[in-house]
Amino acid sequence: AELAGDAAMMQWSTGLALSDKAPDLIVTEILTPDSVQHRTGYESLLSHWSIMYSDALVGQLMASLKAAGRDDYNVAIMSDHGHMKVDRVVHPDVLIPEATYAMESGWLFVNYKHADELKNIRIKLAEHGAELTEGEMIPERFKSEIAAFVAPQGMTFEPAMGDSKE
Numbered sequence: 001a002e003l004a005g006d007a008a009m010m011q012w013s014t015g016l017a018l019s020d021k022a023p024d025l026i027v028t029e030i031l032t033p034d035s036v037q038h039r040t041g042y043e044s045l046l047s048h049w050s051i052m053y054s055d056a057l058v059g060q061l062m063a064s065l066k067a068a069g070r071d072d073y074n075v076a077i078m079s080d081h082g083h084m085k086v087d088r089v090v091h092p093d094v095l096i097p098e099a100t101y102a103m104e105s106g107w108l109f110v111n112y113k114h115a116d117e118l119k120n121i122r123i124k125l126a127e128h129g130a131e132l133t134e135g136e137m138i139p140e141r142f143k144s145e146i147a148a149f150v151a152p153q154g155m156t157f158e159p160a161m162g163d164s165k166e
Contacts, residue, residue, distance in 0.1 A: 018064065040086060084156075088156075090130070090151065091159060095125070106156055130151050132149055
């Protein structure tokens with residue numbers, strides 16, 4: 001779905017750039033490399049392929065602009081963050097299916113109702129090397145109900161393929 005979505009997004013962006021009412025700024029996203037690298041790390045063959053795929057999509061945009069004689073665009077390519085080598089993935093939806101949480105790579109934020117629930121979650125995550133942190137980024141008023149866990153180097157939290165609670 002992401003591959004088709006990325007291709008469609010670039011087609012729409014190209015169409016918009018070539019339209020009679022082209023805006024001064026177009027912001028678009030290619031999601032595939034981010035999704036792939038979250039699951040496989042940046043060194044995998046799939047990761048390298050996803051970057052080549054994205055490069056091809058940008059190349060199609062540039063070729064379309066050139067063919068239409070549109071040389072009045074500047075193209076900037078950015079990322080919202082980098083990636084690390086992933087040796088191990090932990091799936092919170094499998095490990096703690098009863099929990100409500102949000103995750104971003106090496107961070108897992110778990111909503112808990114009482115200390116015993118947090119203790120059980122902490123034990124399950126500790127078996128995989130995840131540590132409960134002080135949660136400096138959690139607003140003080142939520143610290144009694146949200147716990148922040150950090151994964152060890154080389155480990156990430158991601159949903160099992162095809163499933164997400166986020």
